[in-house]
Amino acid sequence: MIQVGIVGGTGYTGVELLRLLSVHPEVDLQVITSRTEAGMAVADMFPNLRGHVRLGFSAPDTAALKRCDLVFFATPNGTAMTMVPELLDAGVKVIDLAADFRLRDPAEWERWYGKPHACPELLAEAVYGLPEMHREAIRSARLVANPGCYVTAVTLGLLPLVEREHVDAGRLIADAKSGVSGAGRGAEVRNLYAEAGDNLRAYAVPGHRHLPEITQNLRAAGARDASLIFVPHLAPMIRGIHATLYARLRDPALDVQGVYERRYAGEAFVDVMPAGSHPETRTVRGSNLCRIAVHRPGGGECVVVLSVIDNLVKGAAGQAVQNMNLMFALGESTALDAPALLP
C-alpha cells in the first residue's frame, strides 16, 4: 500500500482527488492538511465522502508528510514550491496539482504568477505530468507537475498535428469553453449561480496563465515556432472543458483521422472518435478520458479538432492519479476505469 498525504484538499481538485483515492486499492490515505479547516472531518465538508473518508483535516505538519511515500499538493499556486524541497530531501515523492512546477523557465513563471520562484533549481528536474507525452520520465520521477486543465485538452488535441509538423504551428487557435468548477471553490461574485447561470462569457482574452504552458508543450513536441491564440470561456455547467482547435494543414491531402488514430492507438485515456463525431463534455463527466474528433469543414486546409475532458479528472485529479500509478508501477488505469456519468 502506498502511504499518501494531501496538502490542501478543500477545493474542487481536492475533493475529486479524495473521491478517486478513496476507492483506489493500493492507497492508504494518511493525512490531509488544511490551514483553515484543521479539525474538521473531511466528510463534513464534502458529504459525498461520508462512509468513504474517515480522516479529518489537520494543521500543516511536515513530520507527518515526511512519513508518506507520496504527497499530493492541491494548494493555491505558490504554496507547493515552499514545501517540496524538504519533502524530496526526505525521500517523499510529490505530485503538484497547482502550477508551481509546470513552466521550465523561472522568469516566465515569475511573469505569469507575479512572484519569484522559490526553488528554481527544481524546475529542470520536475517532470511534466502528461503521460501521453512523458510516460517514461514520469515513471522514474520524484516530482511531477500535473498539467493545467485547459492545457491538457488543448495539448492532447494538437499533439498529433504539431509533433509531425503537419500544420503551420505559428497560427494556431484554441477556443476553449469550461464549466465553472474550473474557477475553483473560492467565494467570488462572478462565479455565483445567479451570475454564471444562463450566461456565457469569454475571459482573460489578453492573456491567460495556461497560454505559456500550452506553448511550452507544443514546442517540446517539436513545433519550435509554436504560437497560439487562446480564448477561454466560462459556460454554465459544473464540469467539462470543450476545446475547439483550428489549424492550417501543410498538406491538404493528409489523412488526419489516421494520424490521430495511430498517435493514440495505445492510449487508455484518449479516445479518438469516428470521423464525423461531435464529442460532448458529458460523455467524460467523472471520467479520466479525453475524447477527440477531427473535422475538415468543406474539405479545405483548415482542420478543426474537438477535444473534451472533465476538467476535474483528466484535467486535474484523475491525471494526478494516473501519474501516481505510473510512478509506483501500478496498472496505469487503476481506480480510473469507471464509465462517465450520463445523463
Add this chain to the structure above:
Amino acid sequence: MIQVGIVGGTGYTGVELLRLLSVHPEVDLQVITSRTEAGMAVADMFPNLRGHVRLGFSAPDTAALKRCDLVFFATPNGTAMTMVPELLDAGVKVIDLAADFRLRDPAEWERWYGKPHACPELLAEAVYGLPEMHREAIRSARLVANPGCYVTAVTLGLLPLVEREHVDAGRLIADAKSGVSGAGRGAEVRNLYAEAGDNLRAYAVPGHRHLPEITQNLRAAGARDASLIFVPHLAPMIRGIHATLYARLRDPALDVQGVYERRYAGEAFVDVMPAGSHPETRTVRGSNLCRIAVHRPGGGECVVVLSVIDNLVKGAAGQAVQNMNLMFALGESTALDAPALLP
C-alpha cells in the same frame, strides 16, 4: 458469472443500468434488446459506454433471453407483463424496473395504468424490491418489482415513523422535487432544456401513479389507515429527488433522531445524517445512497423529514442491482460503493 439480459435499455434507466453492470465483477452481459434500435451499438447511442459495453441492441429475441440467469426490464409500463410469464417458466429470474408488478391489486393497477393487467396471477408472487423492507423475500424471489423513484425516497423517509405508529398516518404530506431525467428520455416539449430550465413547477397534483404505490408500502409497514397528500415538482436539474415529508407525532417527546438511527443502523444504503443536517441531492449523485435528516421545527409535534436519492440509482438502476446482488447471494454492495460525484 451471472448471465444477464436487458429488455429495453434505450432510456435513462437503461443507460444507468448498463453503467453499473459494466463494472460489476460477477455480471456477464449477454443481450440487450430494443425494438427500435436493433443493430445499433449501445456505445453509439451512449458514448460514455465506449470501451465499456461492446454489445449492440438486438431485436427482441425470447430464445436469447431464456438463456440468461436474470433479465432486467427497462421498458415502458405494460411491456414486461407480456413477457415475464414465459421467462419465469424457463427458469429465468426477472427484475422489472417499470411499474408492472408494483401494485398488488390488479384493479388498482388498471385504474392507474389504464389497461387490464396481463398476468394478475403473478402479482401475489412478485416481491416488492425495497431491500430495507423486504430483504429476505428478495433473496429468494423469482420476480422482483423494482420500486418507483419517488416511492423509494418517500417510503424510506417515512418508514421508521409509520411502522411503529409514531405518527398520525392519516395526514401525511410528501412534497417531492425531482430532476428532469425522472421524466424519461422521451421527446416531450415540456422536458426540453428551454422549457424546464430556470423553471420550477408542480405537476400531477390531482393524482400521480406513485401515490398508490407509496400508500401500499405504508400500509404494508403497519399503518393501515395511511393516507398521503403527494405533490411532485419538476426542478431544473438532471438527477436527484428531494422529498420533504411532514407528519404529526403522537408523542411529542419521542426521540425521533434515535428512531431513525436505530431503524437504519445496519443498512448500507441509508445514511441517517446528524441532527440539524440538510442533505443535498448532489451528495448522492451517481450513488445508491438515500440520505435522510429529521427536524422538529420549533420543537413542536410536526416532524419534517428530508430524504434525498439519485432517482436513476437508488430510485431505479442502482436499487435493481442491489436486488440482483441479493437474489444471487452476492455482497449487497457489490459494484455499488463508489462515492457520489460532487461537485
Add this chain to the structure above:
Amino acid sequence: MIQVGIVGGTGYTGVELLRLLSVHPEVDLQVITSRTEAGMAVADMFPNLRGHVRLGFSAPDTAALKRCDLVFFATPNGTAMTMVPELLDAGVKVIDLAADFRLRDPAEWERWYGKPHACPELLAEAVYGLPEMHREAIRSARLVANPGCYVTAVTLGLLPLVEREHVDAGRLIADAKSGVSGAGRGAEVRNLYAEAGDNLRAYAVPGHRHLPEITQNLRAAGARDASLIFVPHLAPMIRGIHATLYARLRDPALDVQGVYERRYAGEAFVDVMPAGSHPETRTVRGSNLCRIAVHRPGGGECVVVLSVIDNLVKGAAGQAVQNMNLMFALGESTALDAPALLP
C-alpha cells in the same frame, strides 16, 4: 416627476429596482449611494443598464437624499433603521426593501435579527407594503416596509383561506422553493454555480426569518391562532419562488376556486389560474405577477395552493415600485406591465 434616491443598490434587489425605475415615466433618478462602490458607474457594474442609467454610485450623502421625494433602501438588514428617522423628518418618503420595518414587535425583531431595533417608535407607523392587504394605508404612508420574497408568495397564497377562517390556521404548511438570486449577490461558497447547480436542498428548517413575518400577516388577516411550518429550499435556477401550501378546510364543500377568484378579482398583479392549473415560475420571470392555482387532491379536505412569483420583482423591487405608484397616486401598474420573459 418624482425625485428618487436609492441607498444601497449593488445587490440583486438594487439592480432590479434600477431596471424598473429606468423606464418609469414619472421617475427622475437623482442619487444612488454605495459605501463600497462610490465612484463607479452603475452601468460598469451592471452592463445591462448601459445606455439606461447614467448615474454613478456616490458615497452616502444625507443632504442629497433629503432633496429627494422618495428614497428606497436596498441595503442589508439593519442599515435603513439608522437613517430613516432623519429622512422622514426632512419630509422624504421611504420604502425599505430590507426587513427593518416589517415586524411590528421590536422584541420579535431583535430575536430574529440579532440586535436591538434602532427606532422602535417607527414600527407602529410603518405600513406593511403588501398592496393586496394594505392598499389604502400604503397610499398615505410615509414609511413602507416592503415584504420579504417568500412572505409575499406564501401570504398571497393563503390569504383567501385564512381571512375568512376557511381553514384550520393552526396547522398550515408552506413548502417553498427559491432560485439562488434570493440568497443575494454576496460572495458565499454555498451559492457558487458549482455548489448550487444540479442540486436541491432545504435550509433553515429549524427557523427562517420569514416565518414570523408570514405569521404576523396571517394573524393580521384574521387568523389569530395562525401557526405555520415553513420549509424553504434552494433550487438551481436564477429567479423564481414556488410556494406549495397545504391547509385543512373546515368545510369540505367550500368552492375554493371561487373564493380565490372573488378575493383577487380586482387585483392587477394576482392571477388566479383556471382550476387544474400548475403555474410555472418562468411564467412570471421578470414580471410583477403572482400566479396562483388551487387543488383538492382526491377531493378531500386538504387544499393545496400553488403560488409563484419572481422573487426579485413581486418579491422585492417590483412590489416596491407598485408601492411607490400607490404612494404618489400614479397608476398602480405604471412601468410594471411588461409580459414575463418566456422561455
Add this chain to the structure above:
Amino acid sequence: MIQVGIVGGTGYTGVELLRLLSVHPEVDLQVITSRTEAGMAVADMFPNLRGHVRLGFSAPDTAALKRCDLVFFATPNGTAMTMVPELLDAGVKVIDLAADFRLRDPAEWERWYGKPHACPELLAEAVYGLPEMHREAIRSARLVANPGCYVTAVTLGLLPLVEREHVDAGRLIADAKSGVSGAGRGAEVRNLYAEAGDNLRAYAVPGHRHLPEITQNLRAAGARDASLIFVPHLAPMIRGIHATLYARLRDPALDVQGVYERRYAGEAFVDVMPAGSHPETRTVRGSNLCRIAVHRPGGGECVVVLSVIDNLVKGAAGQAVQNMNLMFALGESTALDAPALLP
C-alpha cells in the same frame, strides 16, 4: 395602428414576437394562424401572455391575412415561400423570420434547404433585414428576410473589419456558442434538459445553413473573397449567442477599437464596449442589443472579436420588430428599449 397578422407563432420565435408586439403602441394584432393549434388560446400555450394577448390560434386563412398591413412568418423553413406572393399581390407587407428569402441565389437555397425554391423571382426583391447594413432599403421594402441568429452575431461582429478590407477575409473563423432555445421548440431528444444540461458540444461542423448566409453578407459588405470556418456549439443556457471571431489584420497598426466605435456610432442596437471588455450574453437577455468587444491578444496581428446577442431578440423577433418599425416609419426603437433582464 398597424394591422398585423402572424403565420405560425407556436415556436420560440413566435412567442417572443408576441411578447414584443403585445406592448407595441402602434400594433393591432389581428390574427395568428397555426395549423396544429387552431382553436387554442395563445395564452393557454404561453401563460406569460395571460392578460396581454387575448387572441386564439386560428386555422390558416388567407383572407384574414390579406386584411393586414403586415404579416410576419414565424414558420418552419419552406412555408412562407408558398404564401408570400399572394400576400404581396394583395398589398400586404411581409417579414419572414425563417430562411426562405435570405439567400439570393436559388441554387444555393436549394442546396442548403433540400428543395427547389417556390418563388425564386422574389429573391432579388427581398431585402435582407439587417438594419445596420440595409436600413434604407428596408424602409421601402415590401418583403424583408429577417436574418438568422448566428448570422446576426457574426455579421455585426465582422462587418467593420471586412467592409474596409482591414483583414484577410479569406481566413476568417467564427466559433459560436448558442443557448438551446436556438434549436427551437420541437420535441427532439437531443434538446431535452437531461441531454443538453451540464453539457457542451459542437455540431454541424461539416456545414451549417447559416454559413452561406454569413458569407453572402460578408461579400455584400465588400469582401469578395470572403471565406469562413464556422463552428456552432450548443451551451446549457436558454437564450444567448456568443460569437468569438478570429481574423488577421492587414495593418497591425490599425486602431481597431476606433474602427468599431466609428462604424456603429449612430446605431441604437449595437453597443461597442470599452477596450478590454468581455461582454456576457446575460447583459442582452431579452433585449435587442448586440454588444461587441475587440481584442488584440499579445498585441499581434490577430484580432479577436466578441459579439453577443439574445438569439430570440436581435437574433429573431426583436430584429423583426426593428424592421417593422423601419418599414412603417416609426421610431426604430419603438417597443425595443427595455433593459436586459440581469440576473
